[in-house]
Every structure is written in structure tokens, then in C-alpha cells.
Amino acid sequence: MNPTERDAVLRRVAxxxxxxxxxxxxxxxVSTGRVREMEVLDDGTVRFKFALQADDPGTLVRQARAAAEKVEGVHKVKIDISLPAAGAPQPRGKSHPRAGNVPAPTPNPNLIPGVRHIIAVSSGKGGVGKSTVAVNVATxxxxxxxxxxxLDADIYGxxxxxxxxxxxxxxxxxDKGAEKMEPLDAYGVRLMSLGFLLDEGQAAIMRGPMIAGILKQFLGEVEWGELDVLVVDMPPGTGDAQLSLVQTIRLDGVVMVTTPQDVSTGDVxxxxxxxxxxxxxxLGVVENMSGFICPCCGQRYEIFGRAGGRRLAEQTGIDFLGEVPLEIPVREGGDAGIPITxxxxESPAALALRxxxxxxMARIEVPAAV
Structure with a gap:
């Protein structure tokens, strides 16, 4: 697509x-400033930022995506959703800020200067295979x-x-006064976890402020060295650990993990x-345990439902990163300490996780639209 064609597509999308x-x-x-920084790439991909406001319905982004996808010459639509920082001017029109908005984070860019990219792997609930995804993405x-x-940020588990x-x-x-912990190394991944510091079976009993302190220690007082990527395995939920992380460091993005059923996608x-x-x-949604292929007959069973993660991605206007099948070797490898990847x-689950x-990586190595 030449520059003239790109300009024409851009006008039609606007x-x-x-x-x-x-x-x-x-x-x-558009006139309210919710859609910003539109661009058309050579392959017909349209990218723009959508500044979602507190009173916006969840369908607004989906409607914008659908409208852009219908435009002649558009092959794909990518939307980066964000909320303005606290105190930033709101778009023209009605504005009804809701109680409970979280102040903009003030991360420290120098806390771990040798790390190029930091991503978190998170979920709304436990048991969806979040750690499995984090471990296998890292490997x-x-x-x-x-x-x-x-970094294992799941302090309680x-x-x-x-x-x-x-x-x-x-x-x-x-040296004394400047000591740091040295991460362990397994399968080429540098590791740090509170589990390495506790006796087997010992519970981590602590309140929220202590969690924030431990996370800051694991970030700034561990000799991570030069890293291309630091993966942070988050605990489930939307509590102290999540808020502490985004207010301590600047993340390149978050990967959300869900299983297909509604009880999981609602929490995510x-x-x-x-x-x-x-x-x-x-960065997007990963659907884990998306289906089970019987090793005896080859029949596929949708044990946890079907396509819930993809529907969630469409509902929120974020990218769908893929689905990972439910396989016994994934569980066996996790218990045995050998990730499936x-x-x-070459197993289906390993290929999906790769x-x-x-x-x-394709997303974090390209800056978000601003």
C-alpha cells in the first residue's frame, strides 16, 4: 500500500x-478525543488509541472496531485502550467520574535498569493456569x-x-551494605520466588503493606543483570500485589489468562x-484449557466451554493471543518441574504457548500507540 492509498484509507476510517x-x-x-493517533500500515492494518472514559459503556470500543473493520482497504484493526492519567482533561460532553478510580502510578524507571522489557501475566481468578502460561512463555x-x-509475585501461593x-x-x-540476592537459573531462565526463601509447606502470613515491600525487594534487590524480558507471575485478583506492581515499575504490558467458562472470563x-x-x-487474552483431545479416540471435548477467551477479547477490544489445549503432559510437567515447552x-500445548x-514479543517490541 503506497502513501496515497494509506491516506485515503485513513480518511475513510476517520x-x-x-x-x-x-x-x-x-x-x-473522534471529536471527543477518545480516538487518537490513527495510522495505517503498509499491510492495511489500522492502529489507533482509544482513551476509554469512566462513563463509557464496554460496547463503545467494540463498536469502533466494527466500524473500522468495515472500511474498504482495512485488513486488520489494532486498538490500544487506555484511561487518561489522573487530572488529565476529559473529552467534551458529559462526564460522570465513578468513585474508586485509582491514581496514576508513579513507577521508578531506575529500579531495574538492566531490564529492557517487563510483562506481567495475570488473571481474575485462581486455577486458570496463569503460572503455567508465565513459566512456559519465559522458557x-x-x-x-x-x-x-x-519473578514469582504470587506471595501466598x-x-x-x-x-x-x-x-x-x-x-x-x-559488598556489605549493597548486598543483593542472586536469582537461580533453570532452563535458561533467571528465577526469584518467595518459595525459595520459605521452608517446604511454610505459609506466607502477611498483610498488604508487607506484600508491597517484598515485591519492591524482589525487583530492586535482586541481581537480575541484563535481561531482554522480565516476566512477572502475578497472583489472582485485583488487590495489593497488582496495585503495588504498577505503582513500582512501568510495565510494558499485561497478559490476561482465562479459561473458556463464564465464571472465569467474568473475573478476568x-x-x-x-x-x-x-x-x-x-497486551491481550490467552485462553487456557480450551479443549481436550482424547488420546485414545481423537475426539475433542470442550470441558470448560468454548471460545470464552476470544469472546472476552472481542468484548473488550483487546487482542486475542491464542488458545492452549488441555493436555495431561502440561500438568505432569508442572508437577515434575519440567515445563511442557x-x-x-512439539506437543500441541507447547506449540500454542510458544x-x-x-x-x-511482537507487541512489546512495538511501542503502544500514543
Whole structure:
């Protein structure tokens, strides 16, 4: 697509988006400043930022995507959703800020200066395989030649030690007064977890402020060295750990993990909204346990439903990063301390997780639209 064609497509997209209007105010998403920084790439991909406001219905982004996708010459639409920082001017029209908005984070860019990119893997609820995705994304990136670290931020339920088969204690290195913990190394990934510091079976009993302190220590007082990517395995929910992380460091983005059923996608939706309210980029949704292929007959069983993650991505206007099938070796590898991307790298689940890792890197290595 040449520059003249791109300009023509851009004008048509802008015109189409003026038909998308707020149901209460009647104002369109372009004139109110919700749609910003539109661009058309050579392959026909349209990218723009959507500044979602507190009183906007969740369907507004989906309507904008649908309007842009109908435009002649558009092959794909990518939308970066964000909320303005606290105190930023609101778009023209009605504005009804809701109680409970979270102040904009003030992260420290110098806390871990040797790390190029930081991503979090999160979910709204436990049991969806969030740690499985985090562990296998990390090992996939390491096996692709990248320098990778994995921080287990699930203070109450640290699973990374088990999933990597590690029971060693981290060493303390450095001069007196400037000591740091040295991360462990497994399958080419540098690891840190509270599980390495606790005795087996010992519970982490602590309140929220202590969690914030531990996370800050794991970020700033661990000798991570030079990393291309630091993956942070978050606990489930939208609580102290999530808020502490986004207010301590600047994330390149968050990967949300869900299973197909509504009870999971509903909780993950709340997690997405929480990150949006803290101006944290949501890279996309991964659907885990998306289907089970019987090893005996080859029949596929939708044990947890079908396509819930894809529907959630469409509902929120964020990217769908892929689906990971439910396979017994994934569970066996997690229990044995050998991630599936290491033990059976050509299995369907491993291939799906490697594809997710590739999708994540493709997004964080291209700056979000501003």
C-alpha cells in the first residue's frame, strides 16, 4: 500500500468512526478525543488509541472496531485502550467520574535498569493456569535466545519453584551494605520466588503493606543483570500485589489468562478493567484449557466451554493471543518441574504457548500507540 492509498484509507476510517457515538451524550468518539493517533500500515492494518472514559459503556470500543473493520482497504484493526492519567482533561460532553478510580502510578524507571522489557501475566481468578502460561512463555523466550527472568509475585501461593523443580536457596552477593540476592537459573531462565526463601509447606502470613515491600525487594534487590524480558507471575485478583506492581515499575504490558467458562472470563474482565484504570497496557487474552483431545479416540471435548477467551477479547477490544489445549503432559510437567515447552516442545500445548510468547514479543517490541 503506497502513501496515497494509506491516506485515503485513513480518511475513510476517520469518517466511519464519527458514526460511533456515546449512547448518553450523542458525541462521536473522534471529536471527543477518545480516538487518537490513527495510522495505517503498509499491510492495511489500522492502529489507533482509544482513551476509554469512566462513563463509557464496554460496547463503545467494540463498536469502533466494527466500524473500522468495515472500511474498504482495512485488513486488520489494532486498538490500544487506555484511561487518561489522573487530572488529565476529559473529552467534551458529559462526564460522570465513578468513585474508586485509582491514581496514576508513579513507577521508578531506575529500579531495574538492566531490564529492557517487563510483562506481567495475570488473571481474575485462581486455577486458570496463569503460572503455567508465565513459566512456559519465559522458557519459550529463553529457548529462542533471549535473556529472560521470571519473578514469582504470587506471595501466598508461589508455584514457580515446583514448576521449575528448584529447591535451592538464593545466594546473597555483593559488598556489605549493597548486598543483593542472586536469582537461580533453570532452563535458561533467571528465577526469584518467595518459595525459595520459605521452608517446604511454610505459609506466607502477611498483610498488604508487607506484600508491597517484598515485591519492591524482589525487583530492586535482586541481581537480575541484563535481561531482554522480565516476566512477572502475578497472583489472582485485583488487590495489593497488582496495585503495588504498577505503582513500582512501568510495565510494558499485561497478559490476561482465562479459561473458556463464564465464571472465569467474568473475573478476568474485572482484572482487565483494573489494569486499564491504572493506565497499564493490556497486551491481550490467552485462553487456557480450551479443549481436550482424547488420546485414545481423537475426539475433542470442550470441558470448560468454548471460545470464552476470544469472546472476552472481542468484548473488550483487546487482542486475542491464542488458545492452549488441555493436555495431561502440561500438568505432569508442572508437577515434575519440567515445563511442557522443554519436555515436549512439539506437543500441541507447547506449540500454542510458544506462539503466545511470539505474539507477546511482537507487541512489546512495538511501542503502544500514543
Amino acid at each position: 469518517a466511519a468512526l464519527t458514526s460511533v457515538r456515546h449512547p448518553d451524550t450523542g458525541d462521536d468518539v 519459550s523466550l529463553a529457548r529462542a535466545g533471549r535473556r529472560v527472568g521470571l 508461589p508455584n514457580v519453584p515446583t514448576m521449575f523443580g528448584e529447591k535451592r536457596k538464593p545466594r546473597v552477593i555483593g 474482565l474485572r482484572g482487565i478493567r483494573m489494569f486499564e484504570r491504572t493506565n497499564t497496557r493490556v 522443554v519436555s515436549q516442545p 506462539a503466545v510468547a511470539d505474539e507477546v
